[in-house]
Amino acid sequence: xxxxxxxxxxxxxxxxxxxxxxxxxxxxxxxxxxxxxxxxxxxxxxxxxxxxxxxxxxxxxxxxxxxxxxxxxxxxxxxxxxxxxxxxxxxxxxxxxxxxxxxxxxxxxxxxxxxxxxxxxxxxxxxxxxxxxxxxxxxxxxxxxxxxxxxxxxxxxxxxxxxxxxxxxxxxxxxxxxxxxxxxxxxxxxxxxxxxxxxxxxxxxxxxxxxxxxxxxxxxxxxxxxxxxxxxxxxxxxxxxxxxxxxxxxxxxxxxxxxxxxxxxxxxxxxxxxxxxxxxxxxxxxxxxxxxxxxxxxxxxxxxxxxxxxxxxxxxxxxxxxxxxxxxxxxxxxxxxxxxxxxxxxxxxxxxxxxxxxxxxxxxxxxxxxxxxxxxxxxxxxxxxxxxxxxxxxxxxxxxxxxxxxxxxxxxxxxxxxxxxxxxxxxxxxxxxxxxx
Amino acid sequence: xxxxxxxxxxxxxxxxxxxxxxxxxxxxxxxxxxxxxxxxxxxxxxxxxxxxxxxxxxxxxxxxxxxxxxxxxxxxxxxxxxxxxxxxxxxxxxxxxxxxxxxxxxxxxxxxxxxxxxxxxxxxxxxxxxxxxxxxxxxxxxxxxxxxxxxxxxxxxxxxxxxxxxxxxxxxxxxxxxxxxxxxxxxxxxxxxxxxxxxxxxxxxxxxxxxxxxxxxxxxxxxxxxxxxxxxxxxxxxxxxxxxxxxxxxxxxxxxxxxxxxxxxxxxxxxxxxxxxxxxxxxxxxxxxxxxxxxxxxxxxxxxxxxxxxxxxxxxxxxxxxxxxxxxxxxxxxxxxxxxxxxxxxxxxxxxxxxxxxxxxxxxxxxxxxxxxxxxxxxxx
Numbered sequence: 001x002x003x004x005x006x007x008x009x010x011x012x013x014x015x016x017x018x019x020x021x022x023x024x025x026x027x028x029x030x031x032x033x034x035x036x037x038x039x040x041x042x043x044x045x046x047x048x049x050x051x052x053x054x055x056x057x058x059x060x061x062x063x064x065x066x067x068x069x070x071x072x073x074x075x076x077x078x079x080x081x082x083x084x085x086x087x088x089x090x091x092x093x094x095x096x097x098x099x100x101x102x103x104x105x106x107x108x109x110x111x112x113x114x115x116x117x118x119x120x121x122x123x124x125x126x127x128x129x130x131x132x133x134x135x136x137x138x139x140x141x142x143x144x145x146x147x148x149x150x151x152x153x154x155x156x157x158x159x160x161x162x163x164x165x166x167x168x169x170x171x172x173x174x175x176x177x178x179x180x181x182x183x184x185x186x187x188x189x190x191x192x193x194x195x196x197x198x199x200x201x202x203x204x205x206x207x208x209x210x211x212x213x214x215x216x217x218x219x220x221x222x223x224x225x226x227x228x229x230x231x232x233x234x235x236x237x238x239x240x241x242x243x244x245x246x247x248x249x250x251x252x253x254x255x256x257x258x259x260x261x262x263x264x265x266x267x268x269x270x271x272x273x274x275x276x277x278x279x280x281x282x283x284x285x286x287x288x289x290x291x292x293x294x295x296x297x298x299x300x301x302x303x304x305x306x307x308x309x310x311x312x313x314x315x316x317x318x319x320x321x322x323x324x325x326x327x328x329x330x331x332x333x334x335x336x337x338x339x340x341x342x343x344x345x346x347x348x349x350x351x352x353x354x355x356x357x358x359x360x361x362x363x364x365x366x367x368x369x370x371x372x373x374x375x376x377x378x379x380x381x382x383x384x385x386x387x388x389x390x391x392x393x394x395x396x397x398x399x400x401x402x403x404x405x406x407x408x409x410x411x412x413x414x415x416x417x418x419x420x421x422x423x424x425x426x427x428x429x430x431x432x433x434x435x436x437x
Numbered sequence: 438x439x440x441x442x443x444x445x446x447x448x449x450x451x452x453x454x455x456x457x458x459x460x461x462x463x464x465x466x467x468x469x470x471x472x473x474x475x476x477x478x479x480x481x482x483x484x485x486x487x488x489x490x491x492x493x494x495x496x497x498x499x500x501x502x503x504x505x506x507x508x509x510x511x512x513x514x515x516x517x518x519x520x521x522x523x524x525x526x527x528x529x530x531x532x533x534x535x536x537x538x539x540x541x542x543x544x545x546x547x548x549x550x551x552x553x554x555x556x557x558x559x560x561x562x563x564x565x566x567x568x569x570x571x572x573x574x575x576x577x578x579x580x581x582x583x584x585x586x587x588x589x590x591x592x593x594x595x596x597x598x599x600x601x602x603x604x605x606x607x608x609x610x611x612x613x614x615x616x617x618x619x620x621x622x623x624x625x626x627x628x629x630x631x632x633x634x635x636x637x638x639x640x641x642x643x644x645x646x647x648x649x650x651x652x653x654x655x656x657x658x659x660x661x662x663x664x665x666x667x668x669x670x671x672x673x674x675x676x677x678x679x680x681x682x683x684x685x686x687x688x689x690x691x692x693x694x695x696x697x698x699x700x701x702x703x704x705x706x707x708x709x710x711x712x713x714x715x716x717x718x719x720x721x722x723x724x725x726x727x728x729x730x731x732x733x734x735x736x737x738x739x740x741x742x743x744x745x746x747x748x749x750x751x752x753x754x755x756x757x758x759x760x761x762x763x764x765x766x767x768x769x770x771x772x773x774x775x776x777x778x779x780x781x782x783x784x785x786x787x788x789x790x791x792x793x794x795x796x797x798x799x800x801x802x803x804x805x806x807x808x809x810x811x812x813x814x815x816x817x818x
Contacts, residue, residue, distance in 0.1 A: 008748040012597055013562025015604030020507035020596045022560035027511035039441050047511075050586070057585035057594065058747040061713035065589045067706040074450040083587060099587065103460035108532040111466050112519035115530075119512035119519075124441070128512045132532050135582065135630040142509070142587060147440070154445040157455035173460075178531070180476035181467055182491055182499065182541075189476070191463050202457035222728035226534050229733055230635040230726045237728075262771075264483040265573030268613035271770050283730055283771055308730045308771070315480040333629035335700055336669045338802060341635070341733055375666070 002028070003045055004052035008059065024051055027128045038124050042093075042145050046127040049093030050143070053085055071098055071146055073153040077208040079164030080149055096145040100126070100152055101138040101165035103198070106191040107178040108133065117160050125152050136215065137175035137226075138165035163202070169376075170208040174198050176218035177225040184314065185307070186220030187238030187323040188351035194218045196355055197362075210366075211373030211382075221319065222307045228328075228342070233379040234362060235328040235342040236351070240320035243300040244309070250316035251276075251296045262312050280309050324350045327361060329391065330380030340380040345391060347402045361395055368394040389414075468529040470499045470543040486613050487569035488552065500548035501541050504555060504567035505578045505603070505610060508536040509586060509596050514566065517558070521567075525551040535578040535620075537571050570611035574618060574770075576761070578610070579603060581623035582630045584642075590699050591625030592642030592716040593745050598623050598753065602640070605754040606761065616768035616777070619761065620725070627698050637774040638757060639721035639736040644697040646715035647690050651707035652678045656686040659705035667704040670694045696802070718743040718753055722760060723775030731776050739786070741797035756792070763790050782817050 002025070012021045028047035031040065043049070053064050068082035081099040088095035102118070118139065122128060127143035134140040144152065156162050165173035174197060177183070179190030197216060198205070204214075217228035220238040228235035253259045254274060260267065261274045276296070281289045288302035289309055296316070298309070310317045327349060328342030349357055365379065368390070373382045383391055392399055417424035446452055467475070474493035481491045489501040506514075518538055522530040525547060531539045540555070542548050558566040571577045579602065582588065584595030602621065609615060624633040625642040633639045655661070665673050665688065672694035678687050688701075688708070697715075702708045720743060724736030739760075743753050760774075767789065768777035778786040787794045800806035 010562075011748045012600050013560070013564065015600070016565055016568065016607045017600055017603035017610075018505060018507045018566055018568065019560055019562050019564040019600060020509045021600075022562040022564060023507060023509070023511050023514055025562075026513050026560070030511075030513045040438060041441060043438075054585055054594075058597070061716060061745050061747070062711040063585050063588060063591050065587060067589050075454075075456060083589070097587070105461045105466050106463040108534075109463055109466035109468075110530055110532075112522050112528040112530070114461065114466065115515055115519050119515050122512055130510055130512065130515065131508050131583075132506070132510055132515070132536070132538070133508075135580065137534075150445045150447065150450070151441075151443040154443040157458060158444065158453075160461075161458065162461050163456070163458045175534070177534075180478075181463075181471045182478065182501070184478040184480055184491075186476070195460070195463060199459045202459055205459075206457060224726045224728065224733070227635065227726040260482070262573070263481055264485075264613070265618075266613055266770060267483070267573070268486070269574065269616070269770070279770065285730055306728050306730055311729060312771070333624075333627075333634055335628050335698060338805060339629075339634035339735055341735070375663075 002051070003048035004055060006051050006055040009051060009055050021051070024129070031128060036123075041125045041148055041151070042127065042143075044093075046093040046097075046143060047129065049091035050097075050127070050129070053087060053091045053094055056087065056090075065097075068098075071149060073149055073164070076164060076206045078167040078170050078206060081167055083143075094143065097127070097143040098146065098149065100141040100144065100149070101134065101167055101173065102141060102156060103163050103165045103173055104133055104137055104139050104175075106176050106194045106198075107181055108137075109178075109181070114160070121152060121155050121160070125155070136165070136172050138173045164206070166205045166213075168208045169210045169212050170206065170214070171201050171204040171210070172213050172215045173205070174216040174218070175226050177220050179218075179220040183220060185223060185238075185310065185319055187240055187319055188220065188325055190218040190220045190236075190238070192353065193236070193351055193355050193358065196353070197359065200359065204366075210370060212376045212378050214366075214369075214379065216362075222305055223311065228331075230331050230341055231333075232331055232342065233329060234365070235331060236325045236358065237328065238323065238351075239305050239326050239348065240323045241348055242320035242322040244298050244303065244320055245318040246296055246298065247316050247318075248295060251313065252294065254313050254316055255294075259313075259315055263314050280312050283308055324348050325358075327358070329365065330378070330383045332378045332380045336376070337381050337384070340384075342380075343383070343388065344403055345395065345397060347400060364395045365391070466529065466531075468499070468527065468541050468543075470497055471541070473497065474499075483572050483613070486575060486611055487572055488548065489572060497543070498545075499541050499543055500545065501539050502548065502551055502555060502569055503533070503537045503539050503571050504569055505571055506536055506538050506567070507596060507600070508581060517566070521551075521554060525554065533578075535571070535580050537578050538567070568607070568611060573613040574615045575611075575613050576603075576606045576609035576615065576619045576621060579621045579623055580633075580636075582625045584623075584625040588625055590628065590702060590711075592644050592711065593625050593640075593718050594747065595623045595625045597748060598640055598718070598750055601749045601754050602757055605758055609761065615761075615765055617771050617773045619764075619774065621757075628703075633721075634735055635724040635726045635733060636736050637722065637724065638760065639724060640753065640757075641719045641721060642716065643719045643742070644699060644710045644712065644716055645742065646710060646712045647672075647692045647695040647697065648699075648702055648708035648710040650687060650690065651709070652685050652687045653680055655688065655705065655707035658707050661686065661688060664688055664701050664705040664708065667700045668695075669698065669700065670696060673701050713745075717745050718750075720753070720756060723773075723778045725773050725775055727773075730771065731773070734775055736775075737783075738798055739790075739792055741795055759792075760790055784817050
């Protein structure tokens with residue numbers, strides 16, 4: 001018998017899509033039964049009470065969670081998000097309902113041993129509810145009490161050899177696409193650099209010293225599966241500099257209908273026979289592909305690396321061999337000054353262990369942003385306030401026409417004294433000898 | 438419920454303390470077929486929606502079955518995933534950025550057994566535990582936030598809105614029947630945790646009334662200068678008020694300047710702004726992140742407000758369905774929703790979808806607004 005009646009939430013059990021309400025009830029029942037005799041360290045009815053408080057929100061259209069308090073583990077300034085219910089008497093099981101962010105393995109690969117160990121900790125010391133995963137990428141343990149935080153941290157670090165993720169004004173848990181582990185498009189080892197830089201910057205990740213949050217994301221190619229250039233202050237996107245490799249036999253197989261275009265992505269539509277001219281050549285944004293006399297040719301000098309032809313004919317076209325990444329900076333969601341995408345800073349950089357070149361760029365940016373950034377100002381906002389030229393300066397990057405969509409619309413140009421001939425400091429009386437007052 | 442110590446001694450927090458060890462090394466968790474062919478993948482095929490085949494230079498194959506999940510999941514369900522992975526996949530599995538779980542096997546036979554197993558599993562309420570899909574030219578799983586389940590600033594729920602939208606678009610998730618991928622995101626407030634601002638369809642919780650001011654408590658709970666500087670439009674200023682003859686340091690809000698972003702509330706709990714009638718959803722469309730064919734772009738607001746209608750948000754799902762259907766009927770192959778809208782012109786988008794264009798849809802936020810107005814006589818009647 002459920003602790004709270006949830007007539008509104010019950011309506012989310014129907015329909016084909018996995019019902020989180022059914023799942024919550026599953027967990028609530030498992031805790032009530034406690035077949036494994038778990039020594040629950042937080043109230044047994046935590047899932048029941050979460051359903052109860054959520055039903056209340058479904059009734060009154062408002063949230064019942066208060067601001068987070070300052071909770072965490074000793075010596076860290078992030079990784080735990082405090083959360084308290086504003087109806088603790090009615091729902092004591094969720095009176096304290098803190099989140100613990102756990103650093104995820106890059107690419108979100110797991111073995112069942114590790115997952116079960118995580119589940120066991122969270123069974124005993126938390127609500128048994130998770131997010132797999134949070135938006136930034138962490139494993140999210142959803143809901144525990146303050147006394148359990150150090151215990152959870154102790155068990156994670158001692159028994160599972162895993163650490164907390166980031167929160168607050170620090171480096172957030174970096175994330176990468178699955179890269180070379182299962183994708184033919186990866187222009188560099190996204191997982192290796194993501195893991196390496198996560199380890200390198202543990203201090204920045206756990207002890208907030210920044211104006212605001214800072215995110216790295218690593219995409220292996222311009223398809224951008226982890227949305228690096230929309231979601232991270234420092235976006236690394238794989239790219240190649242040389243020729244797209246072509247297998248003419250495979251091209252013929254696509255033209256002849258033996259291979260489905262786009263790996264079969266359109267199998268459910270009535271698109272008719274594959275037409276290489278309209279589907280590949282005409283869709284090329286820089287019109288650098290031609291198909292004539294049964295042969296596909298690409299004018300690679302004009303290619304803008306959009307991935308369309310490669311995505312459409314993955315068996316016939318392969319990324320080039322001279323591979324690296326572009327670095328773009330400053331993406332963020334709308335709060336505070338409106339949304340921003342990352343802007344291109346470094347058109348091409350080699351991404352090879354020990355990744356020193358990439359780290360140098362990051363550290364130069366941090367030195368500047370920590371000096372100049374205002375409280376709660378993301379890198380993208382600092383860039384807008386101070387100008388893109390500043391970012392070029394602090395990262396020792398030479399200005400390049402690739403940096404802009406188009407040159408500036410106004411001649412309000414700042415000049416430095418050493419860029420202009422003749423003396424910068426002048427005497428007005430000297431001037432007046434030539435021009436009467 | 439006796440307290441059980443992990444071994445941590447609060448008297449000596451530094452004793453035996455382990456810190457700054459980071460995540461586990463991903464190499465520990467790669468299935469053997471991926472480890473053996475790392476960086477050596479040749480091509481891939483989507484055998485049917487949700488089922489991928491990757492072929493390596495060595496000729497090795499890996500079959501991936503992608504299943505949608507609710508982002509909010511219990512350890513009971515995670516343990517069930519582990520059982521599946523133990524039974525079929527040598528104990529390996531992975532999750533995707535868009536909250537799918539992927540099971541990988543190295544042969545077609547194993548894949549068939551795995552698929553059969555996954556399709557047979559349902560929750561007691563009747564919904565699928567592991568619907569297979571989310572690939573190719575279809576609707577992928579929704580990236581979303583916490584909503585009323587766990588967030589202090591939401592203007593709508595996330596888990597509920599996701600559930601009803603995905604119920605509505607289930608055939609689009611399990612099929613390849615769209616012109617191009619359709620990426621949907623739900624953010625329960627303007628903080629937009631997740632890549633909501635660059636999605637084909639973005640559902641965003643918005644507030645529509647200025648914050649309440651808890652004068653008697655504000656000065657004890659917040660740094661007034663922080664609350665003042667938090668406001669992007671300068672609507673918040675320091676102030677004093679008399680309550681029952683007592684004077685309190687507090688703030689005042691210039692209501693006509695407030696755009697209800699909630700940033701002051703994030704800095705100061707004495708400025709709450711959730712409101713049953715005021716809160717609801719703005720619907721945005723036409724964003725993308727991929728560089729394919731066209732450049733990444735932001736989502737644009739096409740419906741300024743949809744009321745919260747829990748538990749099943751009928752107006753929201755009907756509006757999303759309408760947009761998806763018109764896009765599906767009208768767009769060219771490979772053409773993302775935003776590219777289609779730009780090709781036909783936004784005036785046509787509103788005409789074809791039957792969505793009313795209102796003054797709320799014209800940008801008036803700072804400099805970027807001007808660049809969205811039309812400086813041309815090139816338009817359609």
